[in-house]
Amino acid sequence: SAVISQKPSRDICQRGTSLTIQCQVDSQVTMMFWYRQQPGQSLTLIATANQGSEATYESGFVIDKFPISRPNLTFSTLTVSNMSPEDSSIYLCSVLPTGTSGNTIYFGEGSWLTVV
Amino acid sequence: EDKVVQSPLSLVVHEGDTVTLNCSYEVTNFRSLLWYKQEKKAPTFLFMLTSSGIEKKSGRLSSILDKKELSSILNITATQTGDSAIYLCAPFEGGKLIFGQGTELSVKP
Numbered sequence: 385s386a387v388i389s390q391k392p393s394r395d396i397c398q399r400g401t402s403l404t405i406q407c408q409v410d411s412q413v414t415m416m417f418w419y420r421q422q423p424g425q426s427l428t429l430i431a432t433a434n435q436g437s438e439a440t441y442e443s444g445f446v447i448d449k450f451p452i453s454r455p456n457l458t459f460s461t462l463t464v465s466n467m468s469p470e471d472s473s474i475y476l477c478s479v480l481p482t483g484t485s486g487n488t489i490y491f492g493e494g495s496w497l498t499v500v
Numbered sequence: 501e502d503k504v505v506q507s508p509l510s511l512v513v514h515e516g517d518t519v520t521l522n523c524s525y526e527v528t529n530f531r532s533l534l535w536y537k538q539e540k541k542a543p544t545f546l547f548m549l550t551s552s553g554i555e556k557k558s559g560r561l562s563s564i565l566d567k568k569e570l571s572s573i574l575n576i577t578a579t580q581t582g583d584s585a586i587y588l589c590a591p592f593e594g595g596k597l598i599f600g601q602g603t604e605l606s607v608k609p
Contacts, residue, residue, distance in 0.1 A: 426602050427588070427599040428599070429598075489545075489592070491543050
């Protein structure tokens with residue numbers, strides 16, 4: 385498995401501002417992902433964070449709104465830009481550890497954002 | 501379009517009951533199916549299933565995959581209040597997990 389630390393765990397943000405969420409893993413991982421979970425909804429994949437190159441975004445998500453960085457194999461950031469109340473969600477970092485026999489993906493504790 | 505459907509959406513039982521949660525999926529490049537338990541924020545991993553008909557067990561929880569029927573079930577025996585959570589199934593397809601809407605289980609004392 386992998387130990388995943390996300391910061392901040394919770395924040396209240398003003399409309400129109402941007403916030404960057406950090407995800408740190410205690411070991412090198414093959415893949416890192418960012419998910420969003422809106423209130424009462426299931427998890428939706430935002431993008432796959434690629435080391436050293438641009439993230440791969442899912443339909444409905446764009447780089448201008450959710451810029452992602454992954455400078456190395458253990459760290460990634462997700463920025464939620466120009467926030468609106470509709471962006472109030474839990475944002476979850478998840479990883480596929482290197483050497484995992486199979487496709488077990490682990491999740492960080494999540495970052496709960498409330499936009500007012 | 502890929503689709504994952506879980507049933508029931510919610511379930512209320514009493515301690516000691518046995519429950520069966522269902523997951524059906526339609527994905528194009530299926531590799532495996534994962535079950536997670538979500539209590540507060542982060543989903544915690546329960547099982548990964550890759551082969552049909554092979555039951556995986558962990559204490560009172562067990563799960564099995566049926567690739568022919570494109571489905572999986574999660575069983576919880578002798579439920580406890582600590583089992584109250586949302587249970588999520590997610591096929592791993594094309595390098596990503598596709599989540600169902602979850603089953604919200606509530607176990608009453």
